[in-house]
Amino acid sequence: MVTERPRTVFEVTDLAGAVGERAWAMDRGTERDAPASPGAGDGPAPDPAGAGRVPLAVVVVDRDGLVSHWSRGARRLFGVTKEQAVGQTAVDLLPVAGALPEEDETSPYGAYGSYDGLGPGLDGSLGARFSYPAAGRARLTVPGRDRVDVLWWAYPLVGPGPERLLVLAADTAGLCHDDGRDPAHERIAPGFALHTDFDGADELARRLPDILPSMSVGEGARIVAQVLELGYPVIEFSQNELVPVTPDWGVPRRVERRARREQAARAAAEGLDGGPDHPWGAGAEDAEDAEDLEYAAVREHLEFLNDVSARIGTSLDLARTIAEVSRAVVPRFTDVAGTYLREQVVAGEGFPEGVPDTTTLWHRVAVEHTDEPGRWEDVVPVGEAMPFPAHTPFFQCMTSGEPVLVPRVTEEMGHAIAAQFEKRDIRPLINGRSMLVVPLKARTVVLGFMILLRHPERAVFTDMDRVTGAELAARAGLVLDNARMYTYQENVAETLQDSMLPHIPARMAGCDIATRYLPGTLLGRVGGDWFDAVKLPGARTALVVGDVMGHGLNSAAMMGQLRTAVATMAALDLPPVQLLRNLDDLALRLGDGYLATCLYAVYDPIAGELLLANAGHIPPVLVRADDGRSELLDLPTGAPVGVGGVPFETVRVPVAPGDRLVMCTDGLVEMRGEDIGVGLATLCESAAHPAASMDDACDTIIRALNTRGGRKDDVALLMARLNGLAPEAVAEWRFPPDPVEVGRARAAVRERLHEWGLDRLAEPAALMVSELVTNAVRHSHHGPVVLRLVRGDTLLCEVDDDDSELPSLRNAGPDDESGRGLRVVSALAREWGTSRTATGKSVSFELTLPGG
Template structure:
């Protein structure tokens, strides 16, 4: 039945009662959910190939998947119960149909066993035991199998057949019950405990060598036996020892035909430890997440090596931060990352909760381990030591959990630096930790420490990149002149959570605001650093009042000078609340969305796409878009609308639809867009978002006509007095009498400088009232920007701008095509 499987590995002849076992668990759909290494050796396919496939296609024994009498037998509770032999399995039929499985708990039916011939590259005689399972989980069948050809007796008259017996029928029943979990070495504690309980109830697996001799089956994990150097003297001459006698007085482990020497046992113990370490090493390191790595280590050692495993790491390690050199001391804080145990649920949770941080005083085994970097073995925790340990836990009595138990504390270190430690405890009824356990625990901790160090370094680098990126993202004011702004930044997933997306808003003269969203191609620290350079360049060039197309042209030239790998997309928009218009240029970015306040309609703005920044040689164009008060502009990066396997058109359509939804506030509108896009693309089966996201939304409120006034003045010093008078009268009309004295003084200084330095063109003064600020702008035809001078007691010049700098909330100067503009902002309402 398995002719298509790869050739089976050669097997060693095992002793009666101690045999290599294949362990298979079948779920309620008839598919394999657990496939042990023994199953690979016996049947051929590996675990990755087997799990999830129909069991009938993999197990070359039809009887293991169908009970005697067909599927209806499982509905008959009157079948044979535990303790009955199952015979050789004859009459099972050759069909491949698996028995029906159900999600609902079923009455526990009888187990079955049998013997069958399996064809393949090397035909084998398979002995098998099948246990139907009940309970809330999906596991519905446990199959144990062994190579019967290796167990044939010497006399033809004898037989070897699988069967069942109550484990209490043998001496050492408790030992048999404790060793039964070894049959399921890589299953979770909860699932293993549930299955073990049902196996004990249904009948312990045995080998029947005759009608009267039955030997309990115990697993053999491949530890070879060396030839004995002496023979037993208890068997009468000419008689073969019975298999039942070979099982040993306690029934726990069958004794081979010849006894083992101390060297054999030591050799087997070392091999068992090495196999355990190799198994644990293969199960850890699948992730660079610290908590997940610790959980993998804990689940690997509990309960096979220990009954309780608590892990502590330095607080700086958990936070992804650096820590000072040198050994830890009594002030070092240790964070409890994980606790795995076999005690009743909740017993440890209140006393030693996960997530707690605490120091450890000198004189304790924990302090000795963390300072020496060596394992500390405590065969039994005495009452005195238990009191000393319990004194660290205020208002919590930990003594009932630790007193009388054996303890091993092993350091988690890498490159001779202690990152943490594990506290391992065994129950009082279990063998104490010995020197071999200490060596095993130290090796286990060393391997785990290397994995933790890799995870720590990765977390540290990610934190550095995130800190750099967050420091470069601006803290945008929610209110600019004539518009309200809301932003969102979402980092990507673990694979690419540090990226180069950014947004910005820049105050320009003339009451205008520049709105920017960009996306550096790639992820990681280099992208975050490049984003910071480009954002700084955009701010600098925006202050020069460059037109949008010219700004992108200069940014493209800069990116090419910085390096050939500097590529980014960007959209740059300038909003003028007085003229009620947007000037927008695009460099390979997804188009903005405009939501019209008049009818709630949303649309993608049709802009010349342009090429990404850094390509070079491609022109950029500026588009003029008329807007009305209340319109909203939405700018975002492609991480919001684009997901792998999805058409970007789907995301853009969802963006337009979600942007048009009414919201109570700008922040609510941003959250609505993000939730809607995630739900739309997730429902389409395209998975979660991978890239980082930058989102900027601006409500373009504009300015009322009576909030802006403009005057022109001749190049005559006498015009300064007229300017002060006009400002005085206008502020009184606006009800801003408190602002008159300061405004008159500042306007007089700025207009005086303009009249003095202008060449031929008139001087223009514009006064803007916007919320809590008064904006004054004075334009002339002189291209030289004013500078702040340090005026001495006898200097006649230099004091005007110093007054402006001291009394205005902000001031600045920008070049224009006709000359320059000097502006200042004066706080209203007593704020400044």
């Protein structure tokens, strides 16, 4: 039975055989100090300074079998310098028998040498016959050292580059007891495994490129992909525990140099040779210290840039992106970061044009610092806009597009900068500090800049910091530009959407109306949902809700076309079925894929009824006023407009004063992963909830359905309270088409308006009725002239006849005997209009009630 052991990760490094931290034990996601080896309890423990760390040699062999890369770890492990190894035949230098083709079995290692536990031998040329990875264990003699026990892994490489073989090798001394015995294991051997077999698979894959030689990102990615596909290098302990070979860059170089110095001091005290060629001799240390320092600095900057890149750009929201960029550099890179953007960028307008000049306004959009709270906010508040003169480093940065480095802000420069801040002295904040100004650019256009300041006691910015700042600004500029473009496009889409959504009055003839529109929560949030209310002849009102399939500008544009078409056809008083049929034809003419649902209702407050027709839309809810009961109206579903050739049906529903009609789009009731019936039930329940006003009723519905989470689509909601019109508020007369009836019509209007208490409107109304009835009598064929007065929020007057030709407003000459009637109506009425009816035409006008 195999005993389960805590997984010990041995960090293998290419840092010239340096020793480092204790090993970490990974057990169910926790980290703790672990013994130096899995069998530490069975023998003397190795030196804690080197626990869990073994040197790693990295060698690359080209297609000709020659060494093209020889790491410092390889020099330490095999005792051969880089100059001696590069260009030499790899089989003469590496203990990887079977992995390299050997023409001569008299090579220093022979066909298989004296190794044990070798991987499979491979024959043939290096370019064609080495096609899968090999691993093995070897013991060899290295000049100046005892026999070394080596584990090795060899990977075939394919691709356009010259690399054909990647060899990794590690010294097992750190894994054994002082006497060389394996630590309580049957054996230690190299192997391969999927990197996903271990905790932190992504971290393993991310750190693998660190062991490769310097090459382009593309080449490195290609090699890493092949290594991961062939199997991650692992150390097998007793064939039941696999430990990944992970490159470690987490130990500071100063710790490694300190360890070498301590070893050199101990060697000197013991009288050992510590000359330049000794692994820890002073000469070797001095030669490597400069290289280590430079390498560590470059790596630190690259790690900083990678970290910043991971932290910025998580959102397309401009304000959030600005905050991310500022917070990413403080305090790791700088102590103060102030971000300034051009006015057009902040406003979400188009791409800023022209080179900045001394009149360009720069908005301070973020200030991040490590000073005491309020110190910077009080002096340079966020939101301030100001220009910068030509003698400042800020102007130089934004006009040249290059970083500007000021090692220390002098008294003179501090005074020149402070002169731009009225009634505020910023010199105590900037004098003596190191300053770096970096431009935020996109496509060679400067969108803004960042002012980076370090405390006087901190190291000044260097040329390397300038390069890092330039790269930081380039990445931040692209992220900001993406957010700017998204904000601009979103503003354009929202402007288009707002311009197409109607502004419906709260009160229309016989009904009160409330509406809500909620944009979607997805990117490209603007959609094709719309609502509308259109005034019809006979004091009726058309109520419309529609939903164009899809999102974005195309859907919004199509929505505008369909809404305009519906409003136009409704004003012509087309029957609901005919209107949807015409809308279907229009959608087909607009092109393939133009589909939309539409619910069209006509409310007649005099008759107390609704006429409804549906084109693939969700049904409306009717809330009865007498008992508060709500119900989904059972309507024929129909098909969306744009399908073509589908019949539509009209349903007549009687309603009472006070009933409420609720119409909405599916974005309100439809949730991902949930049956739409649940949303419709919630809609009915929330619509029946009593509310103080129509707006409160709409808000109740939105809260009930919008708090469930998961809503992505936009929402249109229209609610109408059907108040109706009392019979005494309507007066109607029928007159024969005889000119003598015009006087009777005037008298009837005056009398009824006196009864309603509208004496002030009697004379203008009688005059306009006289003109309309005269025209109706003149053009009527045989039918009667119908005169109707409706007292609602306004005074409505309609005159119907059986002539289908609509009158038009025209200019009358001095000698013309007609053509002035509609001129009089147009001048005196609040509004007027004409429409065709089933038997002819109707001409109407409205007058504002006294006090209305």
